Amino acid sequence: MMGFMKFHKLFIWIVFLLSLSSCYSQFTPADSYSIDCGSPTNTSVGNRVFLSDNLASSYLTTQQNVLVDTSANSIPQSEYSQLYRTARIFSQTSSYSFKINQPGRHWIRLFFYPFSASNYDLKTAKFSVSTRDHSLLSDYSTVNSTVKEYSVNVTDSELEITFTPSGGSFAFLNGLEVVSVPDPLIADEAASVTPPTNFRGLLTQALETVARVNMGGPTVTSRNDSLWRSWVPDRGYLKNPSLASNVSKVDSVRYPKGGATEDDAPRSVYGTAARMASDGDPKSNFNVTWEFPVDRGFRYMIRLHFCDIVSDALNELYFNVYVQESNVLPDFDLSIKVGGLALAYYQDFVTQSLNTDTIKISIGPSNVNNALPNAILNGVEIMKMNNSDGSLSGGDIPASSKHSKSKVGLIVGVVVGLIVAVVLIVVLFFVHKRRKEERLNQSKIWIPLSTNGISQTMGSKYSNGTTISAGSNFNYRCPFAAIQEATNNFDESWVIGIGGFGKVYKGVLSDGTKVAVKRGNPKSQQGLAEFQTEIEMLSQFRHRHLVSLIGYCDEKSEMILIYEYMENGTLKSHLYGSNYPSMSWKQRLEICIGAARGLHYLHTGYSKAVIHRDVKSANILLDENLMAKVADFGLSKTGPEIDQTHVSTAVKGSFGYLDPEYFRRQQLTEKSDVYSFGVVLFEVLCARPVIDPSLPREKVNLAEWAMKWQKSGQLEQIIDVTLKGKIRPDSLRKFGETAEKCLSDFGVDRPSMGDVLWNLEYVLQLQEAVLPNDPDENSTNVIGELSPQIHDFHTGGEENTNTGIGQFEMSSGDDISGVSMSKVFSQLVKSEGR
Structure with a gap:
């Protein structure tokens, strides 16, 4: 009997442990460092151990003790x-250095408590904290116990955190944590608080936790969170606490398959909520509002957590959610989002750079379906995003210190203000004078760019005709009135596309020429920099496989670009998501070849390479003959100098096409375009989006999914169904090999765009090769011997003087794309490409 009782107790204990472990995520961090600074012994905090300072001294790069x-x-x-x-x-600059086993996002938590001891009063400390890429704190001091939490994308094999005393002061630290963050926790894209465009690029952002709040519930300590986060109650942030009531049903919370997990927020957060204190009154009409103090001049990521623990049936709860003054979730119905009650859900938003000291979040009733007035919110996380300098520092000086400096600041402000006012008056006088002179000496002209690389003269009803100066972008300006006329005053029915920059309208000039007019949206994430880059790049380039810029307009705070009109839209629209007829394999290959020629010209046509940085099927346009032209140079960047291997720059591009090496190291080369083009090749073959969250997990990312089939030698299993049985095996094999090489993990292992172009031409030849007794025999396609001069083709916009091409005659202003490649490859015999 005694033995049975012991077994029974053991069984209950095992069940308890299993149930406890099921409450937490299975995520195991690849990197986990916890240090109790200054302590001679290890310290336990909840379910984790902080190493003693003695054991952690090996992480310090200073011998100071x-x-x-x-x-x-x-x-x-x-x-x-x-x-x-x-x-x-x-007392001097010092650093902690940690080995990173798995690059990616990591928590950095800094623990401060400014006590007084022996010769040091920690309240007088003033210092800065930084990593190699980001400033975390600048001239920081504190009078209270504080935990500073950051989420930083670590791309190197080592993370260094540096403490720098300010002036003659010193720095201090009570505790430090560096822990890996699950990859899915922060997605790359979030909805913008000010639509219509979403924000992309969160993966590369450093974030600082400003607030993490459990609405309607108590404090949730780090020991009750799978990622060791702390959640505070919301009462201190409520603008009018009497308008909100609390509800708690922790046991009813469920996590949907493929949706929110306990890593996103624990049950104790999703299981409590703040709701409208409407008491069932159908006439209740008010908002519940929370206000959070923030630093000006930064963007903020806001994560809102929801779980409907108040409804008795589906489609019963409708409400509005506001961030600042924007209704970010109008007539929100959780049951439609998650398909049930008490299911966890969250949504991310990104603000513009703020010019206020607070972020307001409100919930309020909706009038949909005459629903009873109610609204809920379960949790909020607010993260500050690094600015363009990579800095998160701001607002670190305590209020008392700010107050003591207010008088000095006021005096300095008045003096500086007077100086600025005088300078401004002088500047405005000269600007006014110069503009007056320009109006007297110049007429309002619109001179489109030459389409053949040669200066030209063109007249219109807005000018008498002026010769284009190749270096004068000013002369490419178009009057706003002319663009209004060409687009029927920006008629919405003439919109042919919407992108990150703004809407694209079809237009017709006074001479009947069709154009595409891209009008910048003031609320877009893209702006003046992309506008200027596009003009600068396209005013230099002339190539049949690059979209030509005809003009631009910067009047009345507008940013408008005018291009040649591409009759057949984007390559993407012909592959999926529209009603275009399916293209043949030959048509697809010719489009890929055309795009490769354009990119090869960018990489090699000038003394310094130009890297496109946003190669994707949506940026490959097709004319009336389905000839491909690469478009959208707003993110383009000049390549490295001759003695350099790369350009160090912030990561930009489109999710799904982004070079992983560029993302990890933030080092840009032409091979980043090659990787993106490799994704496009698989997109062309499979005719599906590069990222499709609706598919099973292993199929979501096209590049990863296609590479698995390619490496297993079964690529034919996933090709577009309309191509089944229509691609010759050798052609498909060589195409797959080319795409695979483009998607190599490291840039040095990828081919150049010239090599990619060569291989795609070879793929086309294999598809059209004449075989014995081939019913599709075409006497114009004969495979013979490859000419050894094939690599010596000319790509510039000047007259070809290269004798390596020999018999191929080329006109001035053209490139080898003007030569029939079937002629170039008419000597081809081998079945292997380089």
Whole structure:
């Protein structure tokens, strides 16, 4: 009997442990460092151990060893009280250096409690904290216990955190954590608070936690969160607490398959909510509002957590959600989003750069279906995003310190203001004078770019005709009135596309020429920099496989670009998502070849390469003959100098096409375009989106999915159904090999665009090769011997003087794309490409 009782107790204990473990994520961080700074022994905080300072000293790059401790009586009571007993002092610049086993997003948590001990009063400390890429704190000081939490994308094999004392002061630290973050926790894209475009690029952003709040519930400590985060109650942020009531049903929370997980927020957050205190009154009409203090001049990512634990049936709860003054979720119905009640759900938003000190989040009733007035919110996370300098520092000086400096600041402000006012008056006088002179000496002209690389003269009803100066972008300007006329005053029925920059309209000039007019949206994430880059790039380039810029307009704060009209739209629209008829394999190959020629010209046509940086099927346009032209140069960047291997730059591009090496190292080369083009090749073959979240997990990312089939030698299993049985095996094999090489993990292993072009031409020849007794025999396509001069083709816009082409005659202003490639390859005999 005794044995049975022991077994019964053991069984209950095992069941309890299993149920406990099921409450937490299965995520195991690849990197996990926790240090109790200044402590001679290890310290336990919840279910994790912080190493003693002695054991962690190997992570420090300084031999300085100043440790202090304090009386237990003075320590504020919190879950981190044990860490606040001791601290490490830095009187000179010092760094912690951690080996990173798996690059990607990592938490950095800094623990501060400014106590007084021996020769140091930590409240007087003033210092900065930074990584190699980001400034986390600048001239920071504090009078309270504080936890600073950051989420930083680490691309190197080592993370270095540096503490720099300000002036003659010193730095201190009570505790430090560096822990891997699950990859799915932060997606690359989020909805913009000010539509219509979404924000992309979150993966590369450093984030600082500003607020993490459990609406309608108590504090959730780090030991009850799978990622060791702390959630505070919302009462302190409510603008009018009497308008909200709390509800709690933690046991009813469920996590949907493929949706939110416990890594996103624990049940104790989703299981509590703040709701409208309407008491069932059908006439209730008010919003519940929370206000969060923030630093001006930064963007913020806002994650809103929802779980309908108040409804008795589906489609019963409709409400509005506001961020600042924008209704970001109008007539929101959770049951439609998740398909059930008590299912966890969250949505991310990104603000514009703020010029206010607060972020307001509100929920309120909706009038849809005469629903009873109610609204809920379960949790909020607000993250500051790094600015263009990679900095997160701002607003770190305590209020008391700010107040003591206010008088000095006021005096300085008045003096500076007077100086600025005088300078501004002088500048405005000269600007006015210069504009007056320009109006007297110049007429309002619109001179389109030459389409053949040669200066030309063109007249219109807006000018008498002026010769184009190749270096004068000013002369490409078009009057706003002319663009209004060409687009029927920007008639919405003439819209042919919407992109990150703005809407694209079809237009007709006064001489009957069709054009595409791209009008910048002031609220777009893209702006002046992309506008200028597009003009600068396209005013230099002349190539039959690059879309030509005809003109631009910057009047009345407008940013408008005018291009040649491409009758057949984007390559993407011909592959999926529209009613275009399916293209043949030959047509697809010719389009890929044309795009490759355009990109090869960008990479090699000038003294310095030009890297497109946004190669995708939506940026490959087709004319009336389905000839491909590469478009959209707003993100393009000049390549490295001759003595350099790369350009270091912030990561930009489109999700799904982005070179992983560029993403990890933020080092851009022409091979980044090659990787993106490799994704396009698989997109052309499979006729499906590069990212499709509706598919099973292994199929979501086209590049990863296609590479698995390619490496297993079964690529024919996933090709577009309309191509089944229509691609010759050798042609498909060589095409797959070419795409696979483009998608190599490292740029040095990828081919150049010239090599890609060569291989695609070869793929086309294999498709059209004449075989014995071939019913499709075509006497014009004979495979013979490859000419050894094939690599010596000319790509510039000048007259060809290269004798390597020999018999091929080329006209001035053209490139080898003007030569029939069937002639070039008419000597081809081998079945292997280089």
